[in-house]
Amino acid sequence: QVQLVESGGGLVQPGGSLRLSCAASGSILQVNAMGWYRQAPGKQRELVARLLSSGSTNYADSVKGRFTISRDNAKNTVYLQMNSLKPEDTAVYYCNGYLIPYGGSWSVYWGQGTQVTVSS
Numbered sequence: 001q002v003q004l005v006e007s008g009g010g011l012v013q014p015g016g017s018l019r020l021s022c023a024a025s026g027s028i029l030q031v032n033a034m035g036w037y038r039q040a041p042g043k044q045r046e047l048v049a050r051l052l053s054s055g056s057t058n059y060a061d062s063v064k065g066r067f068t069i070s071r072d073n074a075k076n077t078v079y080l081q082m083n084s085l086k087p088e089d090t091a092v093y094y095c096n097g098y099l100i101p102y103g104g105s106w107s108v109y110w111g112q113g114t115q116v117t118v119s120s
Contacts, residue, residue: 002027004095006094006095006113012116014085015084019082020036020095022080022111024077025076027103029099030099032052032106033052033098034078034098035048035095035096036093038094046060048067049068051071066085078095080093094110094112
């Protein structure tokens with residue numbers, strides 16, 4: 001069974017930086033895309049960044065130039081480097097994967113979420 005586990009969240013002051021990690025475990029046959037979403041209380045979950053297997057990336061307009069998504073295939077890990085953090089970045093951040101588990105078909109997986117709080 002595939003699992004995604006996030007880490008790296010915490011409390012940071014405006015203008016600070018955090019690096020989130022998402023480690024994938026289980027038998028994965030193929031990965032189409034990995035991404036990061038976030039959800040603030042009372043708001044809908046929104047896409048923050050996405051990384052396709054081709055290497056192409058997509059970012060929400062609100063984070064362009066500040067956040068960078070990357071991967072380490074050897075470690076089965078995707079990262080989100082967050083710089084110049086703003087209070088409006090405060091949310092629970094979720095790792096997302098669109099992949100094929102061994103013996104299965106294309107499926108979407110979610111991590112448990114990690115809290116990011118930007119406050120002075």
